[in-house]
Amino acid sequence: MMKKSSIFAAGLLSLAVVGTSIAQDSENPAVKARTSIMQLYAFNLGTLGAMAKGEAEYDAEAATRAANNIVVVSQIDQSAMWPAGSDNVSDPSTRALPAIWENFADVGAKGQALADAAVAMQAAAGQDVEALKGAMGQLGGACSACHKAYRAPEN
Amino acid sequence: MRRILLFAVLVMLMVGLAGLLLTRPQRVDPARLAGLTPDVTRGASVFYSAGCASCHSAPDASEEGKLILAGGRRFETDFGTFVAPNISSDPDAGIGSWSALDLANALKHGKGPRGQHYYPAFPYTSYAKMTVEDVAALHAFLNTLPASDAANIPHDIGFPFNIRRGLGLWKLLFSGSGWVVEGDLTDQQIRGRYLVEALGHCAECHTPRNGLGGLKRGLWLTGAPNPNGKGRIPGLTTAQLDWSEADIAEYLISGFTPDYDSAGGEMVEVIENTSKLSDEDRLAIAAYLKSVPVQ
Structure with a gap:
């Protein structure tokens, strides 16, 4: 009898675990789209970052291609990707804070700062590794500025 | 019986006196700062390494505003709410009138110019290991920053943590001395x-x-x-x-x-x-x- 109830409890627990893992991926295509944008940034930043850290040899052409991509991604019109109800209170799979919807003007300004930093990287990436390293700081600062204000911490 | 009573009173007085002495704020020997020529450029590097602006700039200061150390940020803790003070170069509202020695006592011993203990929300147990050369350099750099006349906002601390003298005891217990990571370091x-x-x-x-x-x-x-x-x-x-x-x-x-x-x-x-x-x-x-x- 004891055994049965503990098996039942284990079953419940695993259901709960499965439940949480399902909640990791949003059902909301808008959330999926903006997550994809972040992945595009991360992939291209990886090329630049490896050179900045000295893990990969500096390659002006590859760096320029990655920087061009970041500029293109920063120009995607995201206005349809942030519908009402896609904050972390309504949808636990996202870390987007409700404050975004209360401060659209500021979010826009921070987005513009990122676009500017991307253009600065585009100019720097092909020059030399020192210029690239300098532009990484501005680009990272632009990412962090928005994440600090509008993204919930990881648990 | 009277002798025992007298003895007990004496012991209590001595314990009390020892307590007062032990909880008295420590200070830096002024001779250690004498004759130092402060290096302002180094002071800027100390300023950024020590992160002064992260607590002492005004709440939500812009990037340029970070150099105005007006204070006012609130830190909610289990002991109450601490409010960062004005440490700008204003001689009255800030710390513009402080000597390098005053700054050294504050940073290294958590002690104010009037002899009062500071609360350890100000991380002086870490800054205690700062070299006096770096303190003097930081002092020179802070004097180059803008003044703000913003008045200090008092901390909101409940009993018994509002008794500053008690911090002397806290310092005795928790001012860890020496480096934590030791051994064969490069x-x-x-x-x-x-x-x-x-x-x-x-x-x-x-x-x-x-x-x-x-x-x-x-x-x-x-x-x-x-x-x-x-x-x-x-x-x-x-x-x-x-x-x-x-x-x-x-x-x-x-x-x-x-x-x-x-x-x-x-x-x-x-x-x-x-x-x-x-x-x-x-x-x-x-x-x-x-x-x-x-x-």
Whole structure:
């Protein structure tokens, strides 16, 4: 009898675990789209970052291609990707804070700062590794500025 | 009977006196600062390494506004709410009238010019290891920053923590002396240790505290609950942080993690400071972190 109830409890627990893992991926295509944008940034930043850290040899052409991509991604019109109800209170799979919807003007300004930093990287990436390293700081600062204000911490 | 009573009174007086002496604020020997020629450029580097602006600039200060050390940020803790004071160069509202010695006593012993104890929300247990040369340099640099006439807002602390004299006892218990990471360190790791354990006061957030708010030095940099209640501040020991030294240095300049996610939370303001350090200093921090033993 004891055994049965503990098996039942284990079953419940695993259901709960499965439940949480399902909640990791949003059902909301808008959330999926903006997550994809972040992945595009991360992939291209990886090329630049490896050179900045000295893990990969500096390659002006590859760096320029990655920087061009970041500029293109920063120009995607995201206005349809942030519908009402896609904050972390309504949808636990996202870390987007409700404050975004209360401060659209500021979010826009921070987005513009990122676009500017991307253009600065585009100019720097092909020059030399020192210029690239300098532009990484501005680009990272632009990412962090928005994440600090509008993204919930990881648990 | 009367003799026993008299003896008891004497003992109590002596214990009381010893208590007063022990809880009296310590001070820096003025001779240690005499004859120093402060280096303002070095002072700027100390300023960013020590992260002064992250607490003492006005709440929500812009990037340029970070150099106006008007105070006013609130820090909610288990002991009450602390409000960062004005440490701008204003002689009345700020600390513009302070000597380098006053600043040394504040940073190294948590002691104000009138002899009062400061609360350890001001991380003087870390700054205690700051060299007097760096204090003098920082003093010179602070004097070049703008003045603000913003009045200080009193802390909101309940009994018994509102009795400042009690902080003398706290300091006796928790002003850990000596470096935490010792042993055979390279010059680069020694520089990193100074940046992490003294100036950067990284342990103030990355090390857990006991019930009285003292750092658990035996759990150095193993991570801690976030004081604002959300999430957890990560551990940085070699067992917990598997980033390469280049990864750590890159994070400290751009905020990018090895996965090219970016920093969030309080660390964003820390990186605003560390991004202004030299490459050598960022790599020194990384080298030190790689020497923090597995707990």
